[in-house]
Amino acid sequence: LYYRGMARVFQFRSDYHNAIEYNNKALSLFAEVKNIQMMGSSNLDIGVCYYFLADYVRANEFYLAAKKYYEKSNDAKSLMLVINNLAMINREQKKYATAIALYRTALDNPQKVKDSSAISKLLQGIGITYDLMLNSDSAIWYYKLALGINRRNNFSLGIAENLTNLGISYND
Secondary structure, three states: OHHHHHHHHHHHOOOHHHHHHHHHHHHHHHHHOOOHHHHHHHHHHHHHHHHHOOOHHHHHHHHHHHHHHHHHOOOHHHHHHHHHHHHHHHHHOOOHHHHHHHHHHHHHHHHHHOOHHHHHHHHHHHHHHHHHOOOHHHHHHHHHHHHHHHHHOOOHHHHHHHHHHHHHHHHO
16 A cells, blocks of 8 residues: 555656556555455556546556456446546547547446536536537536536535536637
């Protein structure tokens, strides 16, 4: 766990290369003891680092590895998170149809874990993707769905994000 802790420190400092190095050390140890859950978490964290380095090909590889481990461990919440990250990569690469399909796949999982914050983020992601496709009507619809969830749960940051995105869409 020391290596994971060090990786987190470097990641929070935006020192992604060192974070990757420590996560790889942790991943090797987790593989030795066959800790499937932690292997998934380490792969996910490495993928996040590569995402922030804009190396989407490598980020995708690690996200797919994390997905495999989360499927083995039946961790629906982590699986939803990694599918969301895969959708974000596709959105960054302008593969909008694939991104939307992944977001919708991820929406199946939060229903199982009853995570309304995650559901609102997925809906927001779909809205952003539609905005990038210049489909403001669909974007607005998804932003409003996310806004409803965030208002019911009093998620201030989510409300602010939804209202900002709605304003941008209405302006467009």
